[in-house]
Amino acid sequence: MSALSKRRLRTWIRLLRLTRSVEADLRDYLRTAHDTTLPRFDVMAALYRQHGDVTMSELSRMLLVSNGNATAVVDRLEKDGFARRTPAPGDRRTVHVALTDAGTVAFQSMATGHEERLDGLLEHLTEADLDSLRDILRRALPDADPSHTPAHAVADKEPT
Amino acid sequence: MSALSKRRLRTWIRLLRLTRSVEADLRDYLRTAHDTTLPRFDVMAALYRQHGDVTMSELSRMLLVSNGNATAVVDRLEKDGFARRTPAPGDRRTVHVALTDAGTVAFQSMATGHEERLDGLLEHLTEADLDSLRDILRRALPDADPSHTPAHAVADKEPT
């Protein structure tokens, strides 16, 4: 196996190390400060962004999780009063999922803390680093489907 | 919230998108080609690297997973005959975990396929990209503890 392939493996391990430790910190923040979890937050973020009328299929595609998984997390959010399912008019197979008012309020507070926390975790990344990363990640995932945006996505409509 | 903080959030989302889709592909490969899972592979990779005498605590630190999680995955590997627990001489609290011969053989074949697969997934990353990424990821995780190497780590003793 080529030296380049070994370097790719090393880089992949580094990438995993970063995402896992950042996720561990965010998970901890969400648990202690908001008594919630990362998967719940991800779903709420996706619902908040689209504000309303997201189908279960869209949800699982956005978050890159299985359809059964989306069902389970939405079930729990619904039980907590943070999300609501409504039958889609016109197609009885489809349901529309949305945040409730309580869910929206709860999410906004979570999102602020989440962004602050993340900002601290990535404080050593400069504008130049973010530029490079954007280019590199684009190159790594050339077939990126915008509907695959995996959660957290609270921010930004600004030009990339 | 600052524009920089919003950019950090966007970058984080991109990073997650990449790691999730790469993980999904590797998971699929391991399942179809080797009838195993990513967590099992990660544990086997850690054991293979150290070849022998890894404690449960070291394992969970290396993989950035909880101690209870390490227990569960090692339990299953042991049941499959791929890993072995032996009491540590001198300290009756501690156990040493190692791959069995069968585990070693199985792992080597998985690791080859895993590296090839990953090489394909990251084929668009050039040497220059890998250089940049190494520097950026180092900056992002300045307190990186080398014992936190999260799995997969099969390759490489070469200089970083």
Place this chain on the structure above:
DNA sequence: ACTTTAAATTTCAAGCTTAAAATGAATCGG
């Protein structure tokens, strides 16, 4: 109308993961 095919969602079993509590063992200060 009827069969087939595809689509959206849920259900299910198995496994993964975490945080917290429990167990058992070593260590340390008195």
Place this chain on the structure above:
DNA sequence: CCGATTCATTTTAAGCTTGAAATTTAAAGT
């Protein structure tokens, strides 16, 4: 030696996640 603390691991309960099978509905094709 003793009590307290710390350490290594396992256990437990709850929740997460997947892939596959099952349901239900819609859309075609005949």
